[in-house]
Amino acid sequence: MTEASYLSTTRTAYDAAAVRYAEQVGDHLVDLPLDRALIAAFAELVRATDAGPVADLGCGPGRVTAHLHSLGLPAFGVDLSPTMIDLARQAHPDLRFEVGSMTDLDIGDGTLAGVLAWYSIIHTPPEELPAVLTELHRVLAPGGHLLVAFFQADDESGVLAEPFDHRVTPGYRWSVDGFAELLHKAGFTESARLRREPNETERFPRGHLLVRKPAG
Secondary structure (H helix, E strand, O other): OOOOHHHHHHHHHHHHHHHHHHHHHOOHHHHOHHHHHHHHHHHHHHHHHOOOOEEEEOOOOOHHHHHHHHOOOOEEEEEOOHHHHHHHHHHOOOOEEEEOOOOOOOOOOOOEEEEEEEOOOOOOOHHHHHHHHHHHHHHEEEEEEEEEEEEEOOHHHOOOEEEEOOOOOOEEEEOHHHHHHHHHHOOOEEEEEEEEOOOOOOOOOEEEEEEEOOOO
């Protein structure tokens, strides 16, 4: 199967920007208490299922993967960029990191207790997103949890996604309601959502959706 052009474009852009990106992002969760609280709730829900490992998809240099590990989760990271994976392995040699794509994960059906997609769907074109969500549903075990974070678009505009000039490669802001509807169509049940206003260093509001693959 021929790889989608946006994947190769995104990989090339992040390979080129990986070192600078890792330096600039730093430990960004330190100043984001609401984000940390939602990740902590996700971790608690996943630990309660005791149903397998947790994948941090689009893990970048691995800092959020390490944070999940610190919360007691058997977490590993996957990223499209080989250079990002090299940085993650250097920074966190005790954790597992793999090169891969959310469009075609090298993970067995129903083997994950949790999936974190922390701003990693922002470069996915709207027409490609349903297939990605179907893939995430495939790898989650029944009862498993998915937490997605993204830049928020205006729900009142009636538009699912709005393109914007991301600093690495063009991305999309998403309607929280529209994204939630796509998750529902992919077979997920919503548990919670968080809308957060940008802080002084952020450009856009943030959206977060915590969903679950039904156990039945």
